[in-house]
Amino acid sequence: MNILLFGKNGQVGWELQRALAPLGNLIALDRHSTDYCGDFENPTGIAETVRKLQPTVIVNATAYTAVDKAESEQEKAQLINATTLGALAGAAETCGAWLVHYSTDYVFDGSGDTPWKESDTTAPLNVYGQTKLEGEQAIARNMQRYLIFRTSWVYAARGNNFAKTMIRLAKDRDTLSVINDQFGAPTGADLIADSTAHAIRVALDKPEVSGLYHLIAAGTTTWYDYASKVIHYAQSKGIALNVKTINPVSTSAFPTPAKRPGNSRLDTRKFRETFALTLPDWETGVTRLIDELYA
Numbered sequence: 001m002n003i004l005l006f007g008k009n010g011q012v013g014w015e016l017q018r019a020l021a022p023l024g025n026l027i028a029l030d031r032h033s034t035d036y037c038g039d040f041e042n043p044t045g046i047a048e049t050v051r052k053l054q055p056t057v058i059v060n061a062t063a064y065t066a067v068d069k070a071e072s073e074q075e076k077a078q079l080i081n082a083t084t085l086g087a088l089a090g091a092a093e094t095c096g097a098w099l100v101h102y103s104t105d106y107v108f109d110g111s112g113d114t115p116w117k118e119s120d121t122t123a124p125l126n127v128y129g130q131t132k133l134e135g136e137q138a139i140a141r142n143m144q145r146y147l148i149f150r151t152s153w154v155y156a157a158r159g160n161n162f163a164k165t166m167i168r169l170a171k172d173r174d175t176l177s178v179i180n181d182q183f184g185a186p187t188g189a190d191l192i193a194d195s196t197a198h199a200i201r202v203a204l205d206k207p208e209v210s211g212l213y214h215l216i217a218a219g220t221t222t223w224y225d226y227a228s229k230v231i232h233y234a235q236s237k238g239i240a241l242n243v244k245t246i247n248p249v250s251t252s253a254f255p256t257p258a259k260r261p262g263n264s265r266l267d268t269r270k271f272r273e274t275f276a277l278t279l280p281d282w283e284t285g286v287t288r289l290i291d292e293l294y295a
């Protein structure tokens, strides 16, 4: 079985290279690949890659993920996150492939305090969220067999993310201010990749599982509690950090070009029940990340 992976060097893409390898013959591409086009600014090239390789499963970890920059680069974000997805989905459907894709909690407006279900109304607050939603719709419109996993607050040992930024700032500064009124769950790229591999095995046997799922670690936290956990755990391991005080602040203390949702809680029941998987607590993965970074 040929498995085609796009975006092999992102946080999730890197972990997918490991997790998908045992499932079949893995062809992993990124924007610089030369044998086949992996550049999502080239929709025709991406469709051509699918036609040439005729994969059984396509996994797309490519995305325009610069949330604030997207506000001033709308066309580019739209091309990568939506237009090319339409071309990819069309080519995948023609060759009868499964398409696995990732989306985001940012498709919701962040109101209320209950976890969002897959069937809840979407209303993105920013350009990134809007383009990711259009990507989901392009797949659902064009395809019979797909898995879309909405995830949130992704981190990995490789790549840039909030946890690593907090450690770096805690080395340089003695006071940090961190937002305490946005709620969600930090989710490891390794958990996403491993869960994807298991879900693909189920989907190949049971095509009726095709659809949209929420896939995040269990539990809920805020950026402030997440930062505190990372810093205190790093300190408990003897890592020298200068930070003395971590202040909880509201979102309004850090104005950004893109608005963020306050409530990013996602209900994962559909994912867990459909694929018979357990999603561990977010703290398990975050402490493991620190252990891995500072072994």
Ligand code: NDP
Pocket: 007, 008, 009, 010, 011, 012, 013, 030, 031, 038, 039, 040, 041, 061, 062, 063, 064, 065, 080, 101, 102, 103, 104, 105, 132, 150, 151, 152, 153, 154, 155, 159, 189
């Ligand atoms: P990363 O930003 O780590 O990876 C995205 C990858 O896409 C990078 O390798 C990047 O390459 C690549 N890419 C960007 N533009 C192009 C292009 N034109 N052609 C080819 N490749 C391109 O993202 P994550 O791994 O964290 O995200 C994986 C998925 O999860 C995405 O769908 C994202 O929307 C979703 N998600 C992520 C969240 C997060 O907190 N990170 C939260 C919720 C959902 P390069 O490095 O060369 O630019």
